[in-house]
Amino acid sequence: MKRMWMLLCLALVMSVSAALAESPYEGADAPLTLFAVNVGKGDALLLNCGADTYLIDTGLRENWGDLSRALAVLQVTRLKGVILTHTDSDHVGGALPLATSSIQVDGWYAPAYFAGKESKHPAVEAAAVRSETVTFLKAGDVLPLGTGRLLVAGPRSASDKENCNSLVLVAEAGGGRMLLTGDMEFPEEKELLSAGAIPRCSVLKVGNHGEDDATSEALLKAVKPQIAVISTSTAVEPDTPSTRVLTLLVAAKAMIYQTQDASSGVLVTIDGGETTANLMDYNELPAPASGVTIQAVDHQADAITLCNTGSSAVDLSGWYILSERGNEIFVLPEGTQLAPGGELIVTSKSSPAQGDLLWPEKKVWHKTKEDAAALYDVYGRLMDRYE
16 A cells, blocks of 8 residues: 555655644554545545545546546555545545446445435445445544544534535544545534534645635634645636635645646645645556457447457456446446457346446436447546447
8 A cells, every 4th residue: 555655656746844733643653645636626535544545535427537547546456435525426426436346445434414315325326336335424433544543523413505414524643634524614614613523634625625605714723724625626616716715725824735736636645743745647657558449339238349459458457438428437347358359248237138247227328319438448548439
């Protein structure tokens, strides 16, 4: 796992250091690392300490390629847990594609308070693909995190506004703390501040993508962040981050890092009471494979056929197929190989006959309307498209 984060640190663009306030985990051996992946206007956070790595939120489904690339580059093959802070699409979209991948997930987590039926919760649906269940978290719960811990600070009550049902997490290790706020807005902030549940933290993952309905002056006075990370895309959501939030963060003397300012994301590390924050880019990616194409899509049989017209076998591990009309994604499992001249048929739960691989959804391809198929490699690069 250390190698995973060393690979990321090879691509530093810029950095800043700051001293931390005293923490009960000041003597922890392993550093605490947060990588906020650039998934557009969405959240996908990889939190690591020692052998434990959590994925907190998974971005929009259409940004799965960005998350897939990060997981591939960092050689993530196992996650201590997948935590969905709330049910908004820009936080849960990658959960189902992740569930169809070969990445091992030790536990699935979600807040005890949420809108809608439990059976339809994105975490429940994703876990069900693997015949697994979800642990629903409440304030005061604690998850293991290497030599430190991950504390659930909120929510403390249910809200009609789903953003205010966001899990708010305090990560403690490496001599300090990080506050991860999901899309928490003012009402949840006020509730947690009144309960004394917000400690001083040197790192703040700014709530709700820096929108104007979150991040109060009172919150910043309690947290006193030295590093503020904002996961957003102004191109997608022009009012993020808001001028008010940026002004408050500057007044609080916090260094501001936005995922949209880096092609891969923002890396923050707390190690021995020191914090470093970096805008990140990946080293050169491997050259794309050639020869694999979409041979056919059978809308009636709900099946897609891939073929290899090249002269060499191609490893398709982590590649994914997109059904563009319904935005469904299927990730090809680890060890999937396509020999020269070979074919691979992927069928769904609606298919009358079983293919080589099963897409664990029904009615993937629309029978009467246009539904293009796209094939991407594990790094999110478009390899072929079929209309």
